Amino acid sequence: MKKTIFSLLFVLLLSIGLAGCGGSNESSGDGGGDSGDGGEEAGGTLIFGRGGDSVSLDPASVTDGESFKVTKNIFDTLLDYGDDNTDVQEALATDWEVSDDGKTYTFTLREGVKFHDGTDFNADAVVYNFERWMNGNEEAFYYYKSMFGGFKGDEGHVIESVTAKDDYTVEFKLKRPQAPFLKNIAMSPFAIASPDALEKQGDKFGENPVGTGPFVFDQWNRNDKIVLNKNEEYWMDGYPKLDSVIFRAIPDNSARLNALMAGEIDLMDGLNPSDVQQVEDNADLQTFFRPSMNVGYLGLTSNREPLNNKLVRQALNHAVDKQALIDSFYAGQAEPAKNPMPPVIGGYNDEIEPYEYDLDKAKELLKEAGYEDGFEMELWAMPVPRPYMPDGQKVAEVLQKSFAEIGVDAEIKSYEWATYLEKARNGEADSFLLGWTGDNGDADNFLYVLLDQDNIGSNNYTYYENQELHDLLIEAQSTPDEEERNKLYAEAQEIIHEDAPWIPLVHSKPALGGSSTIKGFSPHPTGSDKLTKVTLQ
Amino acid sequence: MAEIAPQKQVNVQKQPDEEVLSPWREAWKGFRRNKLAMVGMGIVLFFILLAIFAGVISPEGINEQKLGERLQAPSASHWFGTDDFGRDILSRIIYGARISLWVGFFAVLGSAAIGSLLGMVAGYYGKLVDTIISRIFDIMLAFPSILLAIAVVAVLGPSLRNALIAIAIINIPNFGRLVRSRVLSVKQEEYVMAARAVGMKDSRIIFHHVLPNSLAPIIVQGTLAIATAILEAAALSFLGLGAQAPQPEWGKMLADSRSYIIQAPWTVFFPGLAIMLTVLGFNLLGDGLRDALDPKMKK
Numbered sequence: 001m002k003k004t005i006f007s008l009l010f011v012l013l014l015s016i017g018l019a020g021c022g023g024s025n026e027s028s029g030d031g032g033g034d035s036g037d038g039g040e041e042a043g044g045t046l047i048f049g050r051g052g053d054s055v056s057l058d059p060a061s062v063t064d065g066e067s068f069k070v071t072k073n074i075f076d077t078l079l080d081y082g083d084d085n086t087d088v089q090e091a092l093a094t095d096w097e098v099s100d101d102g103k104t105y106t107f108t109l110r111e112g113v114k115f116h117d118g119t120d121f122n123a124d125a126v127v128y129n130f131e132r133w134m135n136g137n138e139e140a141f142y143y144y145k146s147m148f149g150g151f152k153g154d155e156g157h158v159i160e161s162v163t164a165k166d167d168y169t170v171e172f173k174l175k176r177p178q179a180p181f182l183k184n185i186a187m188s189p190f191a192i193a194s195p196d197a198l199e200k201q202g203d204k205f206g207e208n209p210v211g212t213g214p215f216v217f218d219q220w221n222r223n224d225k226i227v228l229n230k231n232e233e234y235w236m237d238g239y240p241k242l243d244s245v246i247f248r249a250i251p252d253n254s255a256r257l258n259a260l261m262a263g264e265i266d267l268m269d270g271l272n273p274s275d276v277q278q279v280e281d282n283a284d285l286q287t288f289f290r291p292s293m294n295v296g297y298l299g300l301t302s303n304r305e306p307l308n309n310k311l312v313r314q315a316l317n318h319a320v321d322k323q324a325l326i327d328s329f330y331a332g333q334a335e336p337a338k339n340p341m342p343p344v345i346g347g348y349n350d351e352i353e354p355y356e357y358d359l360d361k362a363k364e365l366l367k368e369a370g371y372e373d374g375f376e377m378e379l380w381a382m383p384v385p386r387p388y389m390p391d392g393q394k395v396a397e398v399l400q401k402s403f404a405e406i407g408v409d410a411e412i413k414s415y416e417w418a419t420y421l422e423k424a425r426n427g428e429a430d431s432f433l434l435g436w437t438g439d440n441g442d443a444d445n446f447l448y449v450l451l452d453q454d455n456i457g458s459n460n461y462t463y464y465e466n467q468e469l470h471d472l473l474i475e476a477q478s479t480p481d482e483e484e485r486n487k488l489y490a491e492a493q494e495i496i497h498e499d500a501p502w503i504p505l506v507h508s509k510p511a512l513g514g515s516s517t518i519k520g521f522s523p524h525p526t527g528s529d530k531l532t533k534v535t536l537q
Numbered sequence: 538m539a540e541i542a543p544q545k546q547v548n549v550q551k552q553p554d555e556e557v558l559s560p561w562r563e564a565w566k567g568f569r570r571n572k573l574a575m576v577g578m579g580i581v582l583f584f585i586l587l588a589i590f591a592g593v594i595s596p597e598g599i600n601e602q603k604l605g606e607r608l609q610a611p612s613a614s615h616w617f618g619t620d621d622f623g624r625d626i627l628s629r630i631i632y633g634a635r636i637s638l639w640v641g642f643f644a645v646l647g648s649a650a651i652g653s654l655l656g657m658v659a660g661y662y663g664k665l666v667d668t669i670i671s672r673i674f675d676i677m678l679a680f681p682s683i684l685l686a687i688a689v690v691a692v693l694g695p696s697l698r699n700a701l702i703a704i705a706i707i708n709i710p711n712f713g714r715l716v717r718s719r720v721l722s723v724k725q726e727e728y729v730m731a732a733r734a735v736g737m738k739d740s741r742i743i744f745h746h747v748l749p750n751s752l753a754p755i756i757v758q759g760t761l762a763i764a765t766a767i768l769e770a771a772a773l774s775f776l777g778l779g780a781q782a783p784q785p786e787w788g789k790m791l792a793d794s795r796s797y798i799i800q801a802p803w804t805v806f807f808p809g810l811a812i813m814l815t816v817l818g819f820n821l822l823g824d825g826l827r828d829a830l831d832p833k834m835k836k
Contacts, residue, residue, distance in 0.1 A: 254796070274621075274796045274797055274800060275796070277800065278800065324604040324605070325604075328604045328607055328621065328622070393782070394621065394622075396782070397602075397622065397782045397783060398602065398604070398622065400782065400783070401602045401622075401783070412781060412782050414777075
């Protein structure tokens with residue numbers, strides 16, 4: 001009978017233990033996240049729970065969102081995005097002018113701003129930072145290369161020179177107009193760091209960051225927490241409100257939710273859509289939804305049989321019921337996608353008629369393409385939750401079923417995440433689930449990056465090629481006039497819609513959970529939030 | 538079961554006035570008296586019937602997604618509720634019985650066949666052969682079995698069939714050792730000696746005399762091993778290494794629904810219950826068989 005008891009125990013373990021799969025690894029020694037009862041002037045400590053630790057706190061050198069979440073609060077950029085959009089507004093620069101030929105930008109800097117180490121912020125500091133980046137290499141400053149086309153001496157490098165006109169005026173000369181220049185300048189990687197600290201710290205700067213931001217770096221225990229304290233001399237009058245912010249890494253989504261419910265943390269991102277209801281039903285908690293600046297899609301590798309046939313790709317597009325997907329696996333917090341970029345992005349073509357969910361139409365198209373009896377293909381599903389697709393496996397199962405309705409037999413496959421990306425990038429998948437979160441809110445950052453033939457082998461995983469589209473996208477890159485540029489992008493989206501290299505699925509609004517005491521928090525579409533205006537009551 | 542003649546020889550010294558039963562019938566008599574064992578057999582038969590008649594009794598298919606009816610609580614139309622795809626959980630559990638029994642039965646059949654063969658060879662020939670085979674068993678038993686199974690599936694690639702192969706492999710040493718020890722004692726029996734003395738070939742002695750007399754413990758071990766195999770298959774599927782979507786394997790159903798454990802507990806409760814019941818059934822049956830077949834346990 002011993003065996004029976006053991007087996008029973010094992011079943012219990014299976015059904016309960018693994019299912020709950022929780023338990024936070026350690027308790028924060030900082031005694032909960034509750035604020036003092038200080039009334040309106042309440043400062044307090046906000047504990048932000050997230051899925052992973054930062055890589056480095058030198059924003060110029062990293063690419064991961066978990067690093068930017070922290071550096072955004074330690075550093076400022078010359079320009080910043082709006083609280084919940086990507087319109088540029090003043091930050092360290094109070095004013096900026098563009099020459100008529102679009103090749104000279106002059107920034108007027110904010111006076112009286114000091115870095116956390118007490119040194120002055122001025123034009124020389126800005127020049128120092130840009131010189132540092134443009135003399136670097138791809139390994140050190142990936143985003144600089146990807147946004148400004150290379151480094152000093154490179155053919156594609158956009159910035160000719162950065163010079164200090166006087167203490168508080170900086171002039172950028174470009175080799176050719178770059179339409180999204182201001183949006184690029186506002187990106188987290190291009191935050192201005194203290195030149196003095198950069199000199200002193202050298203390689204260690206990433207562990208001892210010094211900026212001008214609302215919070216001052218205090219300490220970092222790897223894979224556990226990062227502590228930031230209030231910058232008492234922040235240039236924005238009366239801000240920040242919080243006394244300190246602690247970023248804690250709790251990898252498992254359910255464990256993080258448990259920590260939130262237990263009061264160990266005050267705010268968490270990566271809330272499972274299936275848990276949204278539970279948080280909303282809890283009077284002590286509230287949910288936030290990040291405005292959508294992403295797209296989740298099914299890529300149809302367009303150089304593989306039979307997906308190289310446009311009609312087949314269109315047929316598959318007709319076979320997907322996006323709204324049902326959203327209701328089921330996004331807790332309704334997403335909108336169906338018809339274009340490769342979300343509607344908040346300038347240049348979005350709302351005239352496009354989406355491929356409606358119509359199985360008869362899909363079958364007709366398959367018949368026309370000569371695949372009346374359907375075909376077999378692989379359908380890859382990502383193994384990890386992503387902001388644009390919290391549960392790829394489930395989405396894949398729904399798609400598998402939808403495709404089966406029109407005779408397409410899809411086999412779901414999955415690999416470990418890094419392998420998945422590598423194999424998909426190599427064009428080894430027939431169809432694959434993937435997505436993209438915008439970096440700077442510009443159309444170029446979606447259409448060119450994801451679908452231009454230049455980026456095959458990089459971010460264009462579908463191997464989709466179209467010369468006409470390529471010409472449009474390249475032209476748009478150096479067209480400073482907003483209206484004209486948007487027209488080019490509208491046209492580009494029509495071509496993409498017709499060729500259907502993807503099934504655009506959703507633009508999701510990733511969910512966050514927080515204590516109901518949090519006020520003034522608005523999640524930013526880029527995924528990293530400035531906590532300057534947040535209070536705990 | 539055609540080869541039961543040798544056992545008759547063992548039992549000839551029964552008292553003449555008592556009705557002489559064949560050993561199998563005698564075992565059955567003992568088995569019937571064991572209430573728990575009968576319950577176990579009932580459960581097992583129940584699941585076997587479910588598996589056989591799944592197509593007839595199940596209200597729906599395994600993958601009839603109705604996203605509009607997802608996560609519905611148990612009701613008259615869906616006795617066990619619906620899962621996150623709006624699929625009828627009862628139907629999936631009924632079809633799941635097929636998968637679990639299939640994996641359990643064939644995995645055990647495979648490991649019993651290979652394990653018994655190796656065990657007989659090791660036990661019968663002894664010496665170097667025995668040392669090599671037994672040390673291999675020791676090495677295999679030194680690994681936690683589920684870890685070994687994961688390793689095997691990692692090599693073969695995740696699928697239900699490969700999970701079955703993995704489970705068969707990891708259970709080989711259990712049968713091997715059992716049969717080896719049994720053979721060691723059987724080969725000392727007079728009838729084996731006699732067979733050898735008259736010049737019978739080794740293969741005939743092994744398959745006609747040694748094997749039939751080692752059958753009872755293999756059957757007991759096999760029944761118990763089915764329970765373990767079903768659990769292991771569920772565990773592998775839970776980890777994504779066994780059944781693949783949309784197969785309604787119970788362990789996979791648990792894994793797929795675990796994020797709904799608070800919101801929709803029935804999505805994990807029923808698959809868990811199904812696993813528990815089958816495992817319990819096979820264990821009770823196995824225990825009962827042991828009691829009935831083990832000569833030492835006889836009154």
